[in-house]
Amino acid sequence: MILRLRRPTRLxxxxxxxxxxxxxxxxxxxxxGTAFTTTSYLTFPPKGWTLSWFTQVLQDPTWGYAALNSxxxxxxxxxxxxxxxxPAAVVxxxxxxxxxxxxxxxxxxxxxxxxxxxxxxxxxxxNRLDMAPPQWGLVxxxxxxxxxxxxxxxxxALSQLDPGLEEAAMSLGASRxxxxxxxxxxNVSKSYFSGLALAFILAFDExxxxxxxxxxxxxxxxxxxxxxxxxxxxxxxxAVSSLLVVVAVVxxxxxxxxxSTAKTAR
Amino acid sequence: xxxxxxLSPETRERTTAPALSGGERGRSGGRxxxxxxxxxxxxxxxxxxxxxxxxPLAVVAVTAFQTSAGPGVITSDLTLGxxxxxxxxxxxxxxxxxxxxxxxxxxxxxxxLGYPIAWALARGRSWMRTxxxxxxxxxxxxxxxxRSFGWMxxxxxxxxxxxxxxxxxxERTGLMYTMPGLLIAMAHVLLPFMVLTLYGIIDRLDPTxxxxxxxxxxxxxxxxxxxxxxxxxxxxFAGMLLVFATxxxxxxxxxxxxxTQYRVLATEIYExxxxxxxxxxxxxxxxxxxLIAALTNFVYASLTRRIPGGG
Numbered sequence: 001m002i003l004r005l006r007r008p009t010r011l012x013x014x015x016x017x018x019x020x021x022x023x024x025x026x027x028x029x030x031x032x033g034t035a036f037t038t039t040s041y042l043t044f045p046p047k048g049w050t051l052s053w054f055t056q057v058l059q060d061p062t063w064g065y066a067a068l069n070s071x072x073x074x075x076x077x078x079x080x081x082x083x084x085x086x087p088a089a090v091v092x093x094x095x096x097x098x099x100x101x102x103x104x105x106x107x108x109x110x111x112x113x114x115x116x117x118x119x120x121x122x123x124x125x126x127n128r129l130d131m132a133p134p135q136w137g138l139v140x141x142x143x144x145x146x147x148x149x150x151x152x153x154x155x156x157a158l159s160q161l162d163p164g165l166e167e168a169a170m171s172l173g174a175s176r177x178x179x180x181x182x183x184x185x186x187n188v189s190k191s192y193f194s195g196l197a198l199a200f201i202l203a204f205d206e207x208x209x210x211x212x213x214x215x216x217x218x219x220x221x222x223x224x225x226x227x228x229x230x231x232x233x234x235x236x237x238x239a240v241s242s243l244l245v246v247v248a249v250v251x252x253x254x255x256x257x258x259x260s261t262a263k264t265a266r
Numbered sequence: 267x268x269x270x271x272x273l274s275p276e277t278r279e280r281t282t283a284p285a286l287s288g289g290e291r292g293r294s295g296g297r298x299x300x301x302x303x304x305x306x307x308x309x310x311x312x313x314x315x316x317x318x319x320x321x322p323l324a325v326v327a328v329t330a331f332q333t334s335a336g337p338g339v340i341t342s343d344l345t346l347g348x349x350x351x352x353x354x355x356x357x358x359x360x361x362x363x364x365x366x367x368x369x370x371x372x373x374x375x376x377x378x379l380g381y382p383i384a385w386a387l388a389r390g391r392s393w394m395r396t397x398x399x400x401x402x403x404x405x406x407x408x409x410x411x412x413r414s415f416g417w418m419x420x421x422x423x424x425x426x427x428x429x430x431x432x433x434x435x436x437e438r439t440g441l442m443y444t445m446p447g448l449l450i451a452m453a454h455v456l457l458p459f460m461v462l463t464l465y466g467i468i469d470r471l472d473p474t475x476x477x478x479x480x481x482x483x484x485x486x487x488x489x490x491x492x493x494x495x496x497x498x499x500x501x502x503f504a505g506m507l508l509v510f511a512t513x514x515x516x517x518x519x520x521x522x523x524x525x526t527q528y529r530v531l532a533t534e535i536y537e538x539x540x541x542x543x544x545x546x547x548x549x550x551x552x553x554x555x556x557l558i559a560a561l562t563n564f565v566y567a568s569l570t571r572r573i574p575g576g577g
Contacts, residue, residue, distance in 0.1 A: 017386045020379050021401050024457065026427075027416025028408065034419055042419055044426070084314050087307030107311060110319060112563045114515030116532045117552035120539050121322025124329055124549070140318045147311060205409035208517055212540060226411045229418065229522060238419075241412040245404070252403035256396060 028245045035238035042235055053239035063240060066224040073135070073210075073220065074203035077142030078150070081199055082192075085147045089154030104155065108148045115145065119212045126213075133213040141209050146199035153195030157188040194255060201251060323556075330549035337543035348550035358534075362554075365530040368448060368520070369513035373506040375453040376460035380505065383457075384464035388471075406458040414522040417451040418442060421523070443525040451523045456512055460505045467501030504570050511562040515555055531555050 030044050038048030057063050088107060092100045110118065122141050126133045161184065169179035207222040214220065219227075221240075228237045333343045352358045387398045405413055420427050423440035434446040441447030471494065479489040517532040524530065529537070531551055539548035 013382065013386075016382050017398075020383050021398065023379065024401050024405060024454065027413055027420060027451075027454065028404065030419050031412065031416045042422075043424075044419055080314075084310040087309075088311045091304065091307045103308065106315075109315075112511075112559065113319075113323065114532070114552070114555045114559050116515055116517055116535050117326055117556050118319065118322060120535060120548060120552050121324075121326040122318065123539070124325045124545060125322045127545075128325060140314070144314060144319050147314070151311075201407050205407075205411075207409065207411050208536075211536075222409050222411050225409070225415070226518070226522075229411065229415045233418075237415065241415055244412050245408055248404050248407035249400070251407045252400050255403055255407070256399040 028248075031238050032242040032245060034235055035242045037235050037238075040234065042233055042238065053235045054243075057236055057239045057243075060236075062219075063221075063224065066219045066221045069218060070204050070221040073138045073142060074200050074206075076136075076139040077203045078146050078196055078199035080139060080143035081146040081150050082196060084143070085151040086154055086192075089151050089158055092151075093155045093158035104151075107151050110144050111148045115208050118144070119208050122209075123212045132215065135214075135218060138210060138213055138218075141213060142203040142206060145206065145209070146203050149199045149202065150192075150195045153191050153198075154188065157191035158184075161187055197251060197255065201248075326549045326552050329546050330553045332546045334544045334546045338545070340545055345546075348546045349554075351547065352550055352554060358551075361529050361534055362531065364528060365514055365532075368445075368452065368528075368530060369510045371449050372452040372456055372513040373509040375449055376457050376509050377464075377502055377506060379453060380457055380460035380464055381502075384461045384468055387461065387465045388468040402458050402461050405454065410455055410516075410518045411522070413455055414451055414519045417447070417454065417519075417523060421447045421451075442523065443527050445528065448520060448524045448528055451519050452513055452516065455516065455519055456509045459512065460509055463505035463508060464498065464501050467498050467504075471497055500569060504566055507562050507566040507569070511559045511566070514558055514562075 033046050034042045034044050035046075035053055036049050036051070037043055037046035037053075038050045039046075085107075088103075092104050092107075119141065122137065123133065126137065165183050165187065166176075166179050169183045170176060174182065205222055207226055210218075210220040210223045211226070214223065221244075225237055225240060228234070329340065330348055331344050331346070333341045333345050333347065335341045352362070383398060383402065387395055387402075390398065419425065421435075421439075421441035422428075423435070423438065423442075425440060428435050428440050431441060431446070434444065435441050436444050441450070475493055475497070476489055479493045480486070484492065514530075515532050516530075517536060520528060520530045521533045521536070524533070532555070535548050535551050535555070538544045538551065
């Protein structure tokens with residue numbers, strides 16, 4: 001570079017970036033910090049050092065129950081989303097379908113529509129049918145909310161795939177089905193799993209859907225945390241939250257290796 | 267695929283995608299199957315969306331024009347009264363105004379905080395990119411309940427960070443239940459969206475334009491202000507619209523950080539539908555929210571279509 005910056009100005013940009021990164025991680029770091037306090041109230045920096053809040057959480061069956069509920073509905077929801085999104089992505093990415101842009105936009109609609117309106121509608125629909133929202137109702141709602149993410153990942157992955165691969169397999173005698181199972185799908189499986197991971201995380205973290213649709217007998221983890229945060233705060237919640245933060249860091253690190261996730265998440 | 271490994275070739279591929287699919291259309295056109303069978307794989311998603319997405323939205327749209335006869339009771343008398351109430355009653359007008367201010371403020375704040383990060387992400391060394399991406403993606407993968415809870419701890423009147431925010435904080439509650447606190451937490455929740463949008467556009471800038479400006483004697487700051495920044499303005503607007511549309515329908519953060527003082531559209535919809543059981547009024551507000559979000563998304567879509575690389 002011919003033009004060099006004077007010393008002080010050269011430091012401004014890295015310092016600003018570092019400060020914003022601190023801003024991004026600070027609430028998460030603080031949560032993890034408060035989980036180790038020996039006091040019965042939340043305080044940062046923590047006073048003393050103990051793991052008792054973690055053992056308390058792991059031994060409390062109500063936390064386990066809530067976590068299990070969240071796992072089950074998030075898994076079922078994101079798998080159902082895959083079942084409907086993948087065939088659609090195949091049509092929208094590979095064949096000469098006219099109006100595929102319009103259809104893609106329609107499939108993305110659940111991202112555009114405010115979540116709270118959608119969930120209100122689902123709740124009112126069950127109301128009109130004079131029934132309490134069933135547990136599979138949660139799964140259906142989560143499937144709708146996560147379908148766009150899986151569809152988007154799969155459309156991107158499939159349309160980047162060389163169509164010659166499938167043609168080569170078929171010209172060597174494979175049926176279309178066999179070409180798909182043995183050639184095309186293995187090539188997009190990495191993208192699929194990153195899309196699925198994102199969908200699962202979103203479904204697992206979703207608060208508004210179970211808040212409107214699930215009764216008190218079926219708490220999910222975010223709802224359980226939400227109710228505790230709103231009514232009785234204790235380091236126990238920090239311990240639960242820290243465990244979730246650790247999961248998030250692992251998933252984020254994993255996701256960064258596949259750039260399509262960054263894009264899919266908007 | 268080899269190109270999946272690094273960021274830039276992948277994003278570049280995206281810009282060439284329309285040309286590729288156009289070519290593919292021509293090639294596969296010859297062996298296209300009959301129309302109905304080609305559309306068959308869209309059946310599952312159509313069925314799910316019709317029953318579980320279109321129908322619920324239609325129910326909200328109908329309910330918004332019906333009359334509430336006490337908690338949880340709806341009569342089918344059609345009325346515009348719910349909308350009249352939301353759009354004329356000072357309580358609801360103030361709530362609407364607050365929702366707008368909060369969403370707009372969040373959008374502005376995320377630009378200010380997101381631009382440097384996106385710049386570092388696009389121009390930094392590869393280890394730095396990885397660090398930044400993990401830092402940006404981690405909040406995205408964490409439940410917003412958890413993130414808001416973190417801010418609640420930080421905003422406590424006895425929290426050490428309040429020394430930096432002294433004048434903004436309230437004596438009794440710290441930054442809890444204050445507009446500055448709410449803005450900070452909202453910006454944190456939505457910053458990843460802004461960073462990823464801006465990154466997309468900064469990464470695709472032609473570096474020769476900057477080199478030309480530098481060669482012709484402009485300083486770095488002048489080059490940024492007169493060449494680079496104007497070129498990314500489309501991305502800035504796109505990101506702001508995206509954040510605005512998301513912010514105005516956010517529920518958790520305003521509910522936990524804003525409390526009862528700072529009611530916004532989403533928390534009021536929850537209040538009316540789950541607590542007070544005034545479903546027609548809740549539906550009317552939800553319909554208004556949809557209208558705002560749809561308008562924002564429409565502008566976003568037409569903007570990103572016009573500028574290459576937006577979104």
